[in-house]
Amino acid sequence: MANIYFVGLGPSKMFLTKASIEAMRNADLIMLDKYTSITCDLTAEALTEITGRPVILADRNLLENRQREIIKHLDEGRNVAVVTVGDPMIATTHVSLAIEARKKGHDLKVIPGISVHCYVISKSMLSSYKFGRSVTVTFPVLGKLDPTPYRVIKANREQGLHTILYLDLKEDAVMTAEVALNYLLQLEKEIGEGVLTHEDWIVVGERLGCPDERVRAMKIKAAKMEKFGEPPHIIIVPSRNLYEMEVEALKCLV
């Protein structure tokens, strides 16, 4: 029997914890999830340097479809660390591997890292009690946009809640805030329920945790003219019933 560690690295090297470094050093083999997040400095080379362990870049196919290979390492007594930028279990696809390893009798250890989810809530200074469910804005499939983000923002707004929008990430494409905003405004045009107007605030986070990080609040009409920096980006659509203090907080981010 062996240990499988699911380790969160946080958004960048500056946010690594002793807990995450120790877990990686306890592993014989590190698999760096390279498909659920992107990062400025958490490379395989950087992790090898920090941990002294071999690091394999793991794609979706290995972590989702070829789990047997990973379980085999465990069965042969090798401790494995599956490591993820951000948090290992939030908005990733690693739970099924965790369950499989546990069913085979291996020890499952989850080491949370700072997730972009909480990072952007904190940076926005909006009330953390007013966040509803989150949703991902995805690329169109066969030219058709998924209306789910629009529906989720609407449902959250009806309850006075803010919405975090994750932006799609594929092997070959990363969605920027510009593109996501265009999709949302296209959905507004098609569905037309007044969920997004030019006077609404949004908060856009760019390169969270990196030296060129920006977290800015702006009206949608201003965001439309904006050229954002390098991805990754993330968006908060605040509710319309902002507390006085939330309005003041957003003004700190203008």
Next chain:
Amino acid sequence: MANIYFVGLGPSKMFLTKASIEAMRNADLIMLDKYTSITCDLTAEALTEITGRPVILADRNLLENRQREIIKHLDEGRNVAVVTVGDPMIATTHVSLAIEARKKGHDLKVIPGISVHCYVISKSMLSSYKFGRSVTVTFPVLGKLDPTPYRVIKANREQGLHTILYLDLKEDAVMTAEVALNYLLQLEKEIGEGVLTHEDWIVVGERLGCPDERVRAMKIKAAKMEKFGEPPHIIIVPSRNLYEMEVEALKCLV
């Protein structure tokens, strides 16, 4: 003009980041928020040892009502770090101080830490996209229970969403999972809308981030018989439309 840092320490020493340690070292004065969280090892002494800076234990009165004293330090050119177990802006009361400092022209720097909010989502292995708004279970006021947690769980359940319950923390009392559960079942008895039954799952986190941490899933009927360890505790009430994989994940926590 000076810098005011709002620094998150994460749940325990093991989860400190380089970003948080550097921010504290950049401060002339550290104020440790001692009223929004409790911790196993993040004491004033530990922080002084790590940072070499003087640490003041700050109560609610200082951080909320005597903000002028803190602004005065900044006005006189001293950099101040307000540090919090967990995250500095999630479920704390520090936003108004941040806004005041910014209005006086000081530089505002937020350094997120691992919040118990995301920590417990990650450890639960429940789908992070299915968490609705969070709520705090508070102590009765004049013998009367606040029904808000019951209402929030109900509203989240109607949308198929999980609920995180924070437990009340006062200068002189910390709510345990036993007490919170009793309150919820009392509300169920009074309101009677079938929001909580003995067959429902809950996830209880104890001492998150500490050596004696436990995160366990159980039915409410079992939780009623349970003696939990030392606080702090936190509870997740999962939705009833669990994905197959979420059921398997909860079984890993039994």
